[in-house]
Amino acid sequence: MSTSHADTGAADTDTRATDSEFIQRRRTEATALESELWDVLDEIPDPHIPVSLVEMAMIYDVTERDGQVTVEMSYPCMGCPAYGFIENDIKSGLRVVDGVAAVDIDVVWDPVWTKDMLTSDVREKMRNSGISL
Amino acid sequence: MKYEVFARINQGDETLHIGNVTADSDRLARMYARNTFDEEDWDYLAVVRREHILEVKAETPGVI
Amino acid sequence: MDEWPDPAVDYMQAIVDTKLILGHRYGQWALAGPSLEDDIGGASASQEEIGHVRQLASRLQAQGRDLEWIHGDRDATEFANAACLDSIDGEWPTYMASTAPADRAAWYLLDAIAIEDLQGMLTKMGEDEYFHLEYHDARLETLAESAPDTIQAALETTLPQALSFIGPATYDEETDPVFTSGFTDRSVAEIREAFIAHYTDLFEGTAVSLDGVDFDAPDPDTWDEARRRVGGGSISEADLRQLRGTENKLFEIN
Numbered sequence: 001m002s003t004s005h006a007d008t009g010a011a012d013t014d015t016r017a018t019d020s021e022f023i024q025r026r027r028t029e030a031t032a033l034e035s036e037l038w039d040v041l042d043e044i045p046d047p048h049i050p051v052s053l054v055e056m057a058m059i060y061d062v063t064e065r066d067g068q069v070t071v072e073m074s075y076p077c078m079g080c081p082a083y084g085f086i087e088n089d090i091k092s093g094l095r096v097v098d099g100v101a102a103v104d105i106d107v108v109w110d111p112v113w114t115k116d117m118l119t120s121d122v123r124e125k126m127r128n129s130g131i132s133l
Numbered sequence: 134m135k136y137e138v139f140a141r142i143n144q145g146d147e148t149l150h151i152g153n154v155t156a157d158s159d160r161l162a163r164m165y166a167r168n169t170f171d172e173e174d175w176d177y178l179a180v181v182r183r184e185h186i187l188e189v190k191a192e193t194p195g196v197i
Numbered sequence: 198m199d200e201w202p203d204p205a206v207d208y209m210q211a212i213v214d215t216k217l218i219l220g221h222r223y224g225q226w227a228l229a230g231p232s233l234e235d236d237i238g239g240a241s242a243s244q245e246e247i248g249h250v251r252q253l254a255s256r257l258q259a260q261g262r263d264l265e266w267i268h269g270d271r272d273a274t275e276f277a278n279a280a281c282l283d284s285i286d287g288e289w290p291t292y293m294a295s296t297a298p299a300d301r302a303a304w305y306l307l308d309a310i311a312i313e314d315l316q317g318m319l320t321k322m323g324e325d326e327y328f329h330l331e332y333h334d335a336r337l338e339t340l341a342e343s344a345p346d347t348i349q350a351a352l353e354t355t356l357p358q359a360l361s362f363i364g365p366a367t368y369d370e371e372t373d374p375v376f377t378s379g380f381t382d383r384s385v386a387e388i389r390e391a392f393i394a395h396y397t398d399l400f401e402g403t404a405v406s407l408d409g410v411d412f413d414a415p416d417p418d419t420w421d422e423a424r425r426r427v428g429g430g431s432i433s434e435a436d437l438r439q440l441r442g443t444e445n446k447l448f449e450i451n
Contacts, residue, residue: 078321079248107252110317112324115174154234157343160335165234167328168241 023117026061033099037062037069040097044089047082050129053090057117060108067101069094074113135183136162140175148177198312198380204422205380206260208306211277211425213253213267215303215362218278218432219296220246221440222285226292238332242300245325252318269440273431277424279303279362281355283432290344294351297333298359298396304330305392306363311382334399345404352407356396357414361426363388365417 027038041062042054053059053073061072071090075083087105094103118126135155141148151170156162162180170178201209223243230236254267263270279299285292304326307319340348364385370376373384393412400407415427438444 077248078252078325079244079246081244083248083251107255108317109252109321110314112317112321155232156234157339158335160331161339164238164328164332164335165232168234168238168332171241 023057023060030062031064033097034062034064037064037094037097037100040093041071041090044086044093047085049126049131051122051125053086055118055122055125057113058086064100067099069100069103070106071103072106072108074108074111076113076115134162136166136180137183137186138166138170138178138180140170140173140178142173142176144176146176148179153183154180201260201312201380202374202378204374205378206257206262207277207423207425208375208380209253209257209260210262210267210423211279211362212303212306213250213257214276214278215282215299216246216253217250217268217440218276218282218436219300219303220244220250221436222282222292222296226285226289229289229292231289235336238328242325242329242332245329249322249325252322256315269437273434273437274429276432277426278432279359280426280428280430281358281362283430287347287351290340290347291351293333293336293340294348295355297330297337298352298355298392299362300326300329300333301395302359302363302392305388309381309383309388312380337399338403341400341403341405349405349407349409352396352405353409353411356407357411358426360389360392360412361415361420363392364425365415365420366413367417 027035030038038054038059041059042052044053045051046053046056046058049056056076058075059071059073061070063070063072071094073090075086080086090105091103094100134157135153136159137150138152138154139148140151154162154165154169156165159180159182162182166178166180220243223239223246227236227239227243230239254262254264257267258264279302281295282299285295304323307322310319337348364373366386366389368374368376368385370384370386373381373386375381376384397407419427421427432440442449
């Protein structure tokens with residue numbers, strides 16, 4: 001790493017435009033069961049904002065193999081006070097789906113979450129709720 | 134010193150006056166503004182010393 | 198690098214312990230600041246440090262360290278936090294002069310890590326740290342005018358302690374075991390130079406003199422490599438109980 005992060009606070013803006021596509025691409029590669037799991041995650045609300053974890057672009061990938069599910073996700077804020085609640089919601093939501101034996105959550109920071117990952121529909125939804133991001 | 138805080142949410146939006154902070158230096162004022170108004174993810178956030186704001190108003194011209 | 202060399206695990210443990218105690222101190226002082234803005238910033242920094250600890254702790258767990266142990270199930274003398282955080286013996290200016298060097302040193306150590314799969318996480322942490330460090334410097338600049346004697350006296354203790362946390366000057370590119378293992382991309386000696394230069398510049402032309410600061414610390418012969426300090430000392434038992442949440446167990450929500 002360079003020494004410049006703390007000095008500039010600058011995030012890499014060049015890659016942001018494609019991040020949303022990155023997540024959408026992962027979802028389109030899903031199997032039938034994985035797709036069902038994505039739908040379940042799309043029902044879990046963000047504790048702070050009236051949109052789902054999927055709409056918040058926090059879910060990066062969902063993979064299933066022999067009943068073992070791995071959710072790859074990130075958080076907008078590393079110090080998220082609802083961290084444990086969100087992980088519990090994910091695990092309890094997915095475990096009851098037929099074909100799921102166990103759920104692992106893999107928190108990743110690459111790519112780093114940015115508000116540019118939100119689609120315009122989600123932004124509109126948030127604006128209508130009085131939240132500007 | 135008093136500082137007025139200005140911000141806009143998205144690029145192209147109008148820059149709005151959103152509040153003020155009191156700080157002992159310009160550098161500290163920037164941090165106070167960030168601490169206080171960080172609930173929004175601003176595209177642009179700026180502080181201006183209150184004494185640097187110049188009011189424009191009509192006045193009676195002097196005669197002498 | 199799936200398995201980190203032992204010195205690298207100790208290096209990360211010292212960063213985690215420093216951030217854990219930093220988060221604790223920021224929280225303890227979050228209602229004691231001179232203005233509401235200082236308090237809001239402190240509370241926010243506290244939350245961010247704990248968030249950093251959570252992520253870094255899971256990486257240490259992957260290297261074989263026990264998570265409960267990391268989060269406080271151990272003796273105070275097993276913590277490898279920067280010694281300037283052991284206790285804050287003074288008022289707000291002393292608190293600032295104690296936490297600021299520890300936070301900056303911890304960031305410099307993290308920023309030096311060269312492991313590829315940590316880079317996204319470190320970038321995210323850097324976004325938080327920019328505001329911690331900028332705020333600290335802004336605050337130290339104003340305190341250098343309003344309370345120069347207190348700041349100077351505190352820094353004469355805390356800067357050498359922060360330098361001990363970074364490591365001895367003898368750890369250069371040939372001798373620093375964390376650098377030679379490839380875990381970091383710059384040696385302790387280089388990190389120290391950047392750290393010393395930063396504070397020299399910050400206080401240049403102010404009423405705070407750093408002439409009395411021992412910039413050669415720590416003595417490499419007495420330096421404790423695991424705890425990254427000299428001369429023992431530790432956080433208090435009261436700190437430990439708070440970190441473990443002993444009294445708060447009653448209110449735990451499961």
